[in-house]
Each structure stands twice: as structure tokens, then as C-alpha cells.
Amino acid sequence: MNAERIKELQIAASDIRKMALEAVYSAGAGHPGGSLSVADILAYLYLEEMNVDPKDPKNPDRDRFVLSKGHCSPALYGALAEKGFIPKEDIKGFRNINSYLQGHPDMKGVPGVDMSTGSLGQGISAACGMAKAAKLDNKDYRVYTVLGDGEIEEGQVWEAAMFAAHYQLDNLTAFLDFNGLQIDGDITKVMNPCPIDEKFKAFNWNVITIDAHNFEEIEKAVNEAKTVKGKPTIIIAKSTKGKGVSFMEGQAAWHGAAPNQEQYEQAIAELNDYIASVGGAK
């Protein structure tokens, strides 16, 4: 990936962050912290990696994406809008009774959403089912999913982890958005799931650890996963909750709270400054 493309993705990820914040601000509710931490991963997958086409969202040969941490729908909707699956102006309808953009992703209502999620631990299982379906049908599409770090406290994640390794689902790549915070605080204080890498290694996964906000590292990890045979890959992506908005960064309080008008305006201004700093238009 050349420097120009990295800039483009950085700008696109900032646009996704802005849309995620617009969604949460408009709704007066939602999950900004994890949406901001996962934005770069989604930007890379939707804009650089995945074979998906907004004009043909149900193509049976497309790559699949499951947002296992479904509460970060604001970022997913931002990515879908950036890719062209949904109009950007629909974002402000988030969580509104008249909108199709529910609090958590609804595959029946939102073009480009491959699985309804929101109940933690279930998305990765559904992703396993999609990856297994590809194996049954001898298709070469890949399946991507993003787990939250708090989410892996759910036992079902480990049932799915066992399944994916047992059936050698090397067409499955999971990201772990490792921002270290869940609703009640530091994940190591609430219910410590660490060491996460060693746990997945013990479950026979290929494990890669990266910086969630570095596109070169994301690209390298995604490409490595495609070369690994016989094992699913988890990319443990060390991220900053609230990334890109100074007063949200590293604050568990922004897991599920909406900014007020002043905060929203400041957040957008910071993201615009960032876009300008990498050479984009405000």
C-alpha cells in the first residue's frame, strides 16, 4: 500500500468516525467509544479488502462481514455509507423509529449487513457458519468478523473458537478490537480475559497482534491470514477506545453515551483537523 492510499484510507476512516458520531449525536444514544476504535479496521475491510458490491449486495460469492460486537453499528453504518450501500444522509436517522438503521445491525433492513447481531458472542458463531458454508460449496470467499475485547467474556466465543479450529476454517479472519475497556471499566478489572493471544493459540488459531490504527499493519495481517492453511486467524488489534476524539480517548464512560452539541462540534472539528493534517479537504 503506497503512502497516497494510506492517506485515502485515513481520510475515509475519519469520515466513518464522523458519521458514527453524527449517528450517535442525532440519536442522543449509541456507542461512540468502540465505534471510533474499530473505524480503521472497517475502513480497510470495506474500502480496500472485501469483495463486496453495493449494486449486488446479495451476491453469493461475495466476502462476508459480521460485526459480532453489534453495538458498534454506528461505525458499520458509516462504513456502509462510505462504500455506497446506504445514503450518507440516512445516518442521522440512527435509532429513530422511522429509520431502518436500528441500534444494532438488522440484516433484513440494511443493505450490506450480512448478519443481524447485537447479542454478544453470537456473531462469531454465525461467521463460522458462513465460513463452513464456503467450504461445503467449494467457494473461495472469505469471512471477516470483529469481536469486542469484553465480548470474549461470553463463553459462546470459545465454543465458536473451538469449532473454527476443529473444522480448519482458514477462510475465517476475526479481528479483536482490543481497546481494553468495557462498560464497567478496564476489562482486566471487570473480568480479565488476558492473555488473549495465548488463549487463541491454545485453541489452535493463527494469532497476529497489530496496531488497530495502522493501515500497513492491518494490510499485512489480513494478507498473512490469507496464506495460512488449516487454521482460522485472529488479528488482535490494539486500539484506543474513542480514537480520534481527544476527550473520548481511553474513557470507558464513552462506551455508550452520546455527546452534547458542544462536544459533538468539538469532536467533528478534531476529526476535520486530522483530515486536513493528512492532506484531505475539511
Add this chain to the structure above:
Amino acid sequence: MAYTIGEKVATREAYGKALVEFGNNENIVVLDADLSKSTKTDGFKKTYPERFINMGIAEGNMMATAAGLATCGKTVFASSFAMFAAGRAFEQIRNSIAYPKLNVKIGATHAGISVGEDGASHQCLEDIGIMRTIPNMIILNPADAVESRLAVKAAIEHNGPVYLRFGRLAVPTIFGDDYKFEIGKGVMLEDGTDVTIVATGLMVPAALDAKKILAEEGISARVVNIHTIKPIDRDIIAKAAKETGALVTAEEHNIIGGLGSAVAEVLAEECPVPLKRVGTQDVFGRSGKPAALLEMYGLDAKTIAEKAKEAIAKKNA
């Protein structure tokens, strides 16, 4: 696949055989949680090993994985005991299967108290109630092998979630080769004028026996088989209420939440008449021989006949 009237066959056996019979459909994938010998999905496993997936003892993951397979065009059967399918995996069924209306059939065996010796922990008497509250869910509770086979066929033909309830115990085959099965349509097996027995599952043969007991006392009982608990056939129930004036429900399930509740809801809204409910009376079961348990918990022809007379007595009360 022919069954002879009177032949005793467990509905789980008929389920397993039907999966093999209809399994030549390449889209069908069968999942089981380490119970294939008991749920009888092992026949499919032998015939179509490439489309059988053992999930290990992980029912929650099984249901959500089934959902993922279904999003890719598969018709998925996910099997376990009713207790662990409807009970343990309720929320995966609700959120990952029913909410997105995916094409997953839940093949739940070992339902009811007739599980027998395994005891209360394995005797699921709540599954109909649990599944009935979930939008998009169809619930089929076949009475014998013939109906089980047709229920599997209908479930495959229906695009969407279906909960199929099967038993462990061998039960008499009561339907012939010409038996017609349609999802949502109750079947009047015997006509009568004084009372209607509305039965489901293995209580259907007991209801037919109860009709004979009542006939000896000069009481004419109609017998209706409700194989589809949801969507329930409102017309056949309302018609029975209008024409016979009293009803008894009979099910191998808690009287709360199951067929009895479903029928009570229809009666209350369409045609209120006296109703008595035969089923487990909001209690857990225990270990024992299936026949002894069915008698102990009042799931037999004698109890149905008694309750029928109570319902009739209330007509003019």
C-alpha cells in the same frame, strides 16, 4: 417410507429416517451437538457425511452457526434434546435465527416426560411455551411416525424457522399413507357433539382412547389433532367450541404456555366455552418408566375422559 398402523415407532426415529429420505436435497445440512445416536441424525451422518456437522456439546454455538449457514443458502437442521435446544439455546434461536427469519429447522428430540429414566433435568416440559413467544417461529409437534415424516417434509418446504418436537418413546402409528399434513391446519380425527378433545403429540392416541371411554358412558367426543401449535388453527378450535360447547386440551407439556394456553387464548377471543387442560400441572418430572410417568402425571386417556366430563359439567354451571 411406509409405516404400518399400530406399529410402534418413536417420532425421533421417523425424524432421522425422514432426514435421510429427503436428504438428497444438496442444500440440506444437519448439525448435531454430540447426540446423533439419540436424536437419530446418525442416519443422515452415514448417508451424507459431507453435509453432517458435529458441533460438539455446544448448543448455543450450534444455533448461531446454523444461522450463518442459512444466510449462505443452506437449509439447516440443528438437533439436540428439546431441553438444550429450546432451553439452553433460546436466545441464539431468538436473536440469530428467528429475528432474521433464517431457514433453520430445530429438530428437538426427547421432549416431554416420556424421556423417562433420565429424569427431570432432561424432561423438557417448557419448550412449546418458550418457542411460542418468538415471532417468525413455527412449531410442529407430530403425533406419530407418519406425521413426523410429513412434518420434516413440510419444514423443508417452508422457508423460515421451524421448531420440530419429537419424542424418545416408541408410540403407535395412527395415521395411514393417505394422511394429509399441512402446516397450520388442525385435523378432526373423530367427530362428536358433547365435547372436543384437542390433543397434540403422543397425547393424540390417548385422546382417541378417551373418546372410547366416554362413548361407553354415552358421551360423544370430537377429537382434533393439533400438530401445528403455532400458527394454531383458530378456525377448527372456534368451530369445535361452537359445535360441542366444551373443550379439553391434552399435551405432554406444562399446562402453562403450551397447547392448553394456546387453545385458551383462541377460546377467550373467539368463543368462550368451558376448557380443561390435561398436561403436567406446573411441576417437574422425575425418573421412571415412561408409561408409569405418563400415568403418574395424568397424561393418559383416563385423565382426559375425567377432564372431559368436568368440562361438560361446566357448560350449564
